[in-house]
Amino acid sequence: MPVQYPPGNTARIAHIQPSTPFEIFTRILAARRRQKWSVDPRNSAWSKDESKFGQKMLEKMGWSKGKGLGAQEQGNTEHIKVQVKNNTLGLGAAINSEDNWIAHQDDFNQLLAELNDCHGQGETGLQHRGPFTGM
Template sequence: MPMLAEPRKKSKLTLNPRGTLWANDENKFGQKLLEKMGWAKGKGLGKNEQGVKNPIRVSGNSDNKGMGFSGNPDLTTDHYENFEDVLASLNSANNSDSSDSESEKDSNNLKNIESLEMKSKNSRARVHYSKFTRGKDLSLYNENDLASVLGTKKILKRKRNNEMKNEEQNESIKEVINEETGEESDVKETFTYYSGNIKV
């Protein structure tokens, strides 16, 4: 007697599960016609017999990515980027001042994400189970994970902007140091120079 929780599968038994009867049958109309024209088993079709010699067979697909998947994750978010560019161009004329404040709010929201698991544990009533809270907890994910799930590149653009600002600040510091010392040197070298001369 089968278990109640066991998955039910319909199985169909055939007389020829591997299709060998058809492959080994030499009375097929198409094969007879080709043999009359000069074809024999083991030869390929074509003028120089350069065609495929083995029968066509279906290749098994072990993953669920689908046919024609090339493995490039950037292609999946291209239409999102195009749509975001259109929206940005529409909003640039209307809300140029408010866009700066919105980007600051977004960055503050990402920094202030509280752990859902800790909220649930600290509450009096047991609201959520631990598996549920771990699955829904956004504090466990970093910005790149969220960007890949949501399909947005805003976070990456912010990072690039921050890196460019940091580089500009470093260059301005180098210029100030060059003016003071009169020679070109790295920031690290000057810090080691000044830290070595400081007596405690």
């Protein structure tokens, strides 16, 4: 049902009711896609703070900024980069796993065919021996 506005009201221009389900759906999706930005979107303020307890302890033991940790200073000198996980896959799952599954399924079917041939069952697979009567 359309909203009724009094004559001369400018709110009618600013607020237009969606007329189709598609327009309603697109407005809902647009509302979900809005992103909020924090004061420090790259989260780099903590790395620039030199009054941290851990950094003070490492400096007392001989570490200095720009060096890696370890006996030969071979550790990483850059921060770990954060990536957004924007799918429903598990952690570490690859998107191309569908292709791997098909390849493994073909290998499995070939193995089953070889086992059937080896045991003399040929193409028939399982054989029906009659009703189960053991109970």
